[in-house]
Amino acid sequence: MHLNKLITFDMSFSYNMIKERNLKAALFSRNLDGYFSKVISVHPLAGLFNDSTEKYGSPDIHYVSDDHIFIEGKIGWLSWLKWIKLAKMDFSD
Numbered sequence: 001m002h003l004n005k006l007i008t009f010d011m012s013f014s015y016n017m018i019k020e021r022n023l024k025a026a027l028f029s030r031n032l033d034g035y036f037s038k039v040i041s042v043h044p045l046a047g048l049f050n051d052s053t054e055k056y057g058s059p060d061i062h063y064v065s066d067d068h069i070f071i072e073g074k075i076g077w078l079s080w081l082k083w084i085k086l087a088k089m090d091f092s093d
Contacts (some may be wrong), residue, residue: 003037004036005036005039006036007041007042009043010046013043014043015046028065028068037054040069040070041064041070042070044073047075047076056074056082057093059071060074070081
């Protein structure tokens with residue numbers, strides 16, 4: 001039974017950037033030729049690179065292969081909550 005697993009936090013490229021630039025070899029190499037039975041790649045702030053409608057909400061989960069998952073975080077759960085930060089700045093003066 002193979003129990004070696006890896007979780008990596010990498011903010012260099014979003015999943016769309018990896019597909020557009022044909023960098024999937026960088027993802028597939030993370031399992032070290034089968035040493036890791038499961039690899040989870042996390043880009044916590046991928047929402048910064050997305051269109052304004054995709055910046056908020058639940059994380060995007062991409063199943064790259066049977067042994068690799070790519071998770072992209074957003075900058076917030078709900079877009080209307082961004083006003084809290086602005087209101088806090090107004091009242092703090």
